[in-house]
Amino acid sequence: xxxxxxxxxxxxxxxxxxxxxxxxxxxxxxxxxxxxxxxxxxxxxxxxxxxxxxxxxxxxxxxxxxxxxxxxxxxxxxxxxxxxxxxxxxxxxxxxxxxxxxxxxxxxxxxxxxxxxxxxxxxxxxxxxxxxxxxxxxxxxxxxxxxxxxxxxxxxxxxxxxxxxxxxxxxxxxxxxxxxxxxxxxxxxxxxxxxxxxxxxxxxxxxxxxxxxxxxxxxxxxxxxxxxxxxxxxxxxxxxxxxxxxxxxxxxxxxxxxxxxxxxxxxxxxxxxxxxxxxxxxxxxxxxxxxxxxxxxxxxxxxxxxxxxxxxxxxxxxxxxxxxxxxxxxxxxxxxxxxxxxxxxxxxxxxxxxxxxxxxxxxxxxxxxxxxxxxxxxxxxxxxxxxxxxxxxxxxxxxxxxxxxxxxxxxxxxxxxxxxxxxxxxxxxxxxxxxxxxxxxxxxxxxxxxxxxxxxxxxxxxxxxxxxxxxxxxxxxxxxxxxxxxxxxxxxxxxxxxxxxxxxxxxxxxxx
Amino acid sequence: xxxxxxxxxxxxxxxxxxxxxxxxxxxxxxxxxxxxxxxxxxxxxxxxxxxxxxxxxxxxxxxxxxxxxxxxxxxxxxxxxxxxxxxxxxxxxxxxxxxxxxxxxxxxxxxxxxxxxxxxxxxxxxxxxxxxxxxxxxxxxxxxxxxxxxxxxxxxxxxxxxxxxxxxxxxxxxxxxxxxxxxxxxxxxxxxxxxxxxxxxxxxxxxxxxxxxxxxxxxxxxxxxxxxxxxxxxxxxxxxxxxxxxxxxxxxxxxxxxxxxxxxxxxxxxxxxxxxxxxxxxxxxxxxxxxxxxxxxxxxxxxxxxxxxxxxxxxxxxxxxxxxxxxxxxxxxxxxxxxxxxxxxxxxxxxxxxxxxxxxxxxxxxxxxxxxxxxxxx
Numbered sequence: 098x099x100x101x102x103x104x105x106x107x108x109x110x111x112x113x114x115x116x117x118x119x120x121x122x123x124x125x126x127x128x129x130x131x132x133x134x135x136x137x138x139x140x141x142x143x144x145x146x147x148x149x150x151x152x153x154x155x156x157x158x159x160x161x162x163x164x165x166x167x168x169x170x171x172x173x174x175x176x177x178x179x180x181x182x183x184x185x186x187x188x189x190x191x192x193x194x195x196x197x198x199x200x201x202x203x204x205x206x207x208x209x210x211x212x213x214x215x216x217x218x219x220x221x222x223x224x225x226x227x228x229x230x231x232x233x234x235x236x237x238x239x240x241x242x243x244x245x246x247x248x249x250x251x252x253x254x255x256x257x258x259x260x261x262x263x264x265x266x267x268x269x270x271x272x273x274x275x276x277x278x279x280x281x282x283x284x285x286x287x288x289x290x291x292x293x294x295x296x297x298x299x300x301x302x303x304x305x306x307x308x309x310x311x312x313x314x315x316x317x318x319x320x321x322x323x324x325x326x327x328x329x330x331x332x333x334x335x336x337x338x339x340x341x342x343x344x345x346x347x348x349x350x351x352x353x354x355x356x357x358x359x360x361x362x363x364x365x366x367x368x369x370x371x372x373x374x375x376x377x378x379x380x381x382x383x384x385x386x387x388x389x390x391x392x393x394x395x396x397x398x399x400x401x402x403x404x405x406x407x408x409x410x411x412x413x414x415x416x417x418x419x420x421x422x423x424x425x426x427x428x429x430x431x432x433x434x435x436x437x438x439x440x441x442x443x444x445x446x447x448x449x450x451x452x453x454x455x456x457x458x459x460x461x462x463x464x465x466x467x468x469x470x471x472x473x474x475x476x477x478x479x480x481x482x483x484x485x486x487x488x489x490x491x492x493x494x495x496x497x498x499x500x501x502x503x504x505x506x507x508x509x510x511x512x513x514x515x516x517x518x519x520x521x522x523x524x525x526x527x528x529x530x531x532x533x534x535x536x537x538x539x540x541x542x543x544x545x546x547x548x549x550x551x552x553x554x555x556x557x558x559x560x561x562x563x564x565x566x567x568x569x570x571x572x573x574x575x576x577x578x579x580x581x582x583x584x585x586x587x588x589x590x591x592x593x594x595x596x597x598x599x600x601x602x603x604x605x606x607x608x609x
Numbered sequence: 610x611x612x613x614x615x616x617x618x619x620x621x622x623x624x625x626x627x628x629x630x631x632x633x634x635x636x637x638x639x640x641x642x643x644x645x646x647x648x649x650x651x652x653x654x655x656x657x658x659x660x661x662x663x664x665x666x667x668x669x670x671x672x673x674x675x676x677x678x679x680x681x682x683x684x685x686x687x688x689x690x691x692x693x694x695x696x697x698x699x700x701x702x703x704x705x706x707x708x709x710x711x712x713x714x715x716x717x718x719x720x721x722x723x724x725x726x727x728x729x730x731x732x733x734x735x736x737x738x739x740x741x742x743x744x745x746x747x748x749x750x751x752x753x754x755x756x757x758x759x760x761x762x763x764x765x766x767x768x769x770x771x772x773x774x775x776x777x778x779x780x781x782x783x784x785x786x787x788x789x790x791x792x793x794x795x796x797x798x799x800x801x802x803x804x805x806x807x808x809x810x811x812x813x814x815x816x817x818x819x820x821x822x823x824x825x826x827x828x829x830x831x832x833x834x835x836x837x838x839x840x841x842x843x844x845x846x847x848x849x850x851x852x853x854x855x856x857x858x859x860x861x862x863x864x865x866x867x868x869x870x871x872x873x874x875x876x877x878x879x880x881x882x883x884x885x886x887x888x889x890x891x892x893x894x895x896x897x898x899x900x901x902x903x904x905x906x907x908x909x910x911x912x913x914x915x916x917x918x919x920x921x922x923x924x925x926x927x928x929x930x931x932x933x934x935x936x937x938x939x940x941x942x943x944x945x946x947x948x949x950x951x952x953x954x955x956x957x958x959x960x961x962x963x964x965x966x967x968x969x970x971x972x973x974x975x976x977x978x979x980x981x982x983x984x985x986x987x
Binding site: 493557 | 736766877952958967970971978
């Protein structure tokens with residue numbers, strides 16, 4: 098006989114309802130799963146067989162066909178174990194008519210252990226959110242309960258397959274499978290690091306403040322030990338808080354990657370710092386069953402790439418698409434998916450391979466050619482997407498002692514928030530969220546040059562070898578600096594300050 | 610071009626010139642023994658070794674190298690670039706090179722070489738340039754060019770580039786003697802500089818085959834040509850073991866005057882010139898110190914104003930600056946400081962310091978490298 102259950106799968110970061118149809122016919126004992134299942138779905142056969150037997154049911158020795166529809170959608174993930182098991186029990190009439198009737202109103206998700214207990218699976222949150230409109234009660238593993246709460250869909254969390262069937266047969270009170278609301282645990286006492294712990298480096302701090310205010314990408318170049326990582330780690334602390342929509346987006350991505358752990362809705366901006374040996378796929382996402390990469394895990398947050406020049410050239414080049422569009426599109430022979438990836442890039446690198454160029458105490462042992470080659474590893478198109486470049490130099494002990502304690506992150510954040518507020522008003526009704534993402538038309542509309550600026554820009558282009566393309570970057574950054582001061586118009590001094598953040602000089606070339 | 614040299618002989622000389630593994634005067638000796646390059650190339654290795662008393666393997670290599678290039682192609686490519694290949698018999702071949710003990714068998718030239726009566730000064734220095742070196746190079750090369758002297762240098766990174774660039778800015782000719790074939794540009798970032806040199810009546814000279822890539826041993830060879838073309842040779846910056854000091858040594862061997870620019874005693878880049886000074890090299894503190902060493906025969910047409918020693922205390926161009934800007938210049942003094950350090954010292958915030966530094970940099974008072982500011986005006 099035929100039975101039907103509803104499950105879901107993930108494509109990109111969205112969930113899609115999947116109908117699990119189970120047909121049992123007489124014939125040689127066999128269990129076939131059809132409907133574009135991935136490897137982990139095919140393996141569920143073995144888990145389901147054992148779980149049914151170990152839960153005190155009979156596994157029907159007949160010809161069983163499981164169809165996952167719609168057939169053209171690829172099904173991946175381990176959440177199909179439970180719906181398949183439930184379908185087999187219903188089709189073999191080991192469940193009563195009442196129970197079979199109830200299955201229609203359930204969205205069943207869960208991985209089975211061989212003893213029939215439920216294990217957590219990835220991507221529950223986006224699946225629940227996308228299937229909310231179906232009006233079904235979700236069955237999810239207890240370990241995924243927090244995601245159920247975030248989705249605010251009705252759900253039950255049985256511990257085992259047997260508990261679920263007993264609930265459906267009304268043999269046990271519903272309260273056993275309904276989890277009491279888990280109170281929001283205190284957010285970890287913010288272990289966020291504070292900017293006032295960084296002494297000196299006021300230029301770099303200022304650059305990061307501008308970056309936070311306008312959503313610009315930053316490249317820090319400096320000797321080892323000048324505080325590049327220290328500054329980068331404190332950067333999320335001065336970013337504006339996540340909106341509800343943003344935090345839902347990133348929680349979904351983390352759910353898909355099974356990285357949610359014990360946390361509830363993510364409320365702090367993600368900070369990802371992958372190692373420089375990372376592969377292209379791990380960085381932007383992909384794989385035969387596409388998974389989000391580091392750029393998507395850094396969505397709405399910060400992607401910190403330390404030792405920027407040590408990343409493989411191709412890994413750096415694939416960053417161009419997300420930096421430009423705020424998303425990555427992964428096209429494989431079988432499917433094409435998009436992941437959001439709007440992050441602030443904070444990159445850090447040494448000035449030369451040995452790391453001592455410009456160090457007053459240690460001589461640099463690199464030849465001029467090595468230094469040039471090192472700098473040239475960051476391609477022009479990539480540099481064009483980085484609005485702020487800042488050099489960090491070692492702080493002398495006397496300066497370090499003299500330096501008064503800097504501003505706290507909270508103080509900086511206040512100015513950032515004010516600047517963001519101005520931008521929100523400016524871009525109301527458009528998709529632009531910050532100055533860094535302005536379209537050419539918007540630049541024309543909002544970035545008027547102050548009188549006399551033409552000469553400054555001309556001199557700068559000639560002296561610093563700036564390209565016409567970098568003019569847009571200069572304007573966008575100047576706009577942010579003006580916003581930080583609450584100024585309506587860009588002033589000359591704003592433009593002049595931007596020149597401090599001009600890109601890597603590839604000079605060594607004498608100016609003519 | 611000397612019409613008495615047949616085309617075949619020219620091409621044979623170009624072939625012979627491709628052999629870089631012994632000194633050019635040995636090639637000249639071979640030419641003496643056999644009478645012509647064509648005759649040399651007709652011999653087999655044994656005869657060559659026997660007649661000229663060469664090591665047999667050297668003779669084999671000589672023939673191998675000579676036949677590894679296509680002289681007609683060299684000629685055509687050079688001509689296509691607007692250049693020429695000159696032999697010592699040609700009148701265009703500089704007398705200064707002909708007099709040199711190791712005169713090249715052939716030279717490849719782009720642009721116009723200075724005439725034999727023209728004053729030529731060699732300015733050499735390190736590739737690892739310091740801000741001090743940059744200031745000195747810009748000042749001396751600029752003044753020499755203004756005075757009417759042709760500056761000879763090596764078109765390498767650092768001091769060489771700065772010297773050529775200063776001449777180009779003064780719109781005066783300068784000669785770059787390079788360590789690759791003239792068909793190449795090394796370092797590649799100097800391509801625009803090379804073009805500018807040619808546009809302003811200067812020349813690029815090389816003795817290497819047209820497409821020869823850079824190789825470490827080409828550069829000391831190239832240095833002997835710089836020394837040969839110049840009188841005097843000035844060392845601006847360089848470590849004790851550096852190409853600049855090799856040039857100085859070769860210049861002394863050729864009987865040229867060697868001058869050096871004194872520098873801070875704690876700067877490794879000034880160790881070379883300072884050691885030359887202790888050995889008795891001429892001290893350069895201004896352009897007049899260099900001009901004094903130019904032979905009388907070449908002084909015609911030079912701007913006499915530059916022969917006068919300027920006041921020993923350097924001019925203070927800073928006086929036209931605002932008091933805040935002067936403060937910045939005072940703080941930087943002779944060092945290299947970051948914006949942070951400057952801001953701290955003059956008690957400015959980042960935007961104000963940024964503005965001051967930008968203005969000073971645009972006016973040419975400061976240079977910024979890797980985020981460190983240093984004085985740029987002499």
